[in-house]
Amino acid sequence: MEGHHHRIGMLEIAEIYFNTSSENLKQLIEDFFNSMDEDHDKKVSLSEFLNNMKEEGLVKAENPPEMFKALDVNHDGSLDFKEVMALYYVIKSGRPFCGGCGKFIPGMFFSCSICFDNEDDKFCVCPKCFSNENKSYTHKHMPGHFLDNFALLEAKRKMAMDTRKPPPSPEEPKKKSTWLLRLLESAIGAAAVAGAEVAAVSGAAAAADLAAEGDSCSIM
Incomplete structure (x- = not known):
């Protein structure tokens, strides 16, 4: 129409x-x-x-x-x-089945970013189950580590770009929060995650910790 x-x-x-x-x-x-x-x-x-x-x-x-x-x-x-x-x-x-209701997900879904990089099997849920109103699933990682499939693709692209950048000079201070956590701030709308520990994001996501202060992250 x-x-x-x-x-x-x-x-x-x-x-x-x-x-x-x-x-x-x-x-x-x-x-x-x-x-x-x-x-x-x-x-x-x-x-x-x-x-x-x-x-x-x-x-x-x-x-x-x-x-x-x-x-x-x-x-x-x-x-x-x-x-x-x-x-x-x-x-x-590799389109997923929901880790909550078990149904095939034909459209947009949410993936655990930690499992996506470091687990044998990625954990994905449909939008309805991600809201978890019916308590359809439990997961070992917090909802704050989930990204929808579009944001996750952008996160992987940005992370690959960041790993190609030279490391900051010794005089240049590093930001305590990882780039992925800063992306989550933008994607999910969290008010403040700057104080989260770097260890919360393991494996490949930890490489984004090299991003310099002032690096912008936006998925808009």
Whole structure:
């Protein structure tokens, strides 16, 4: 509708990737579809979907029927080629399942920045569970360490830029708070985290501690 921002869904994202990919990748996706279409009727039924999820371990799905429903955008009870193409995108892009409600997250999500860098499995939650109004999950790290997927991408980009900068001279004082904590100040709207200990952000995030005083951080 004119005047409204168009929301791009998984199917459209997958189609964009497909149309701009190499012929070899397009063939891989077609082979993927054909392997799921067991009766060769050019569509994937729920039973075929469940068989493949179980036998191939394609995704870490706690609720495969819920995922099937999310992929079936035309609600005809089966997955056509474009919808299976979206599934391929989901698998390859590592789209998460919510650590709270266990449902597949088709849109924006929040990730624990500490787990993202240092744990075997990242911890992500959907926006509803992140508010934790229904106490759907518990986690070892505080909510202040969570970033939405857009802010997390910007954080990783900024951190990579900071690690390429030369270290400050001995005369130049270092700011006590890490860059990631300062980003959290901006992204989440925390009033003051400057007194937080550097040890709160471990692993790769600790490299951002080299950022000089006066460095700005904004995700706007």
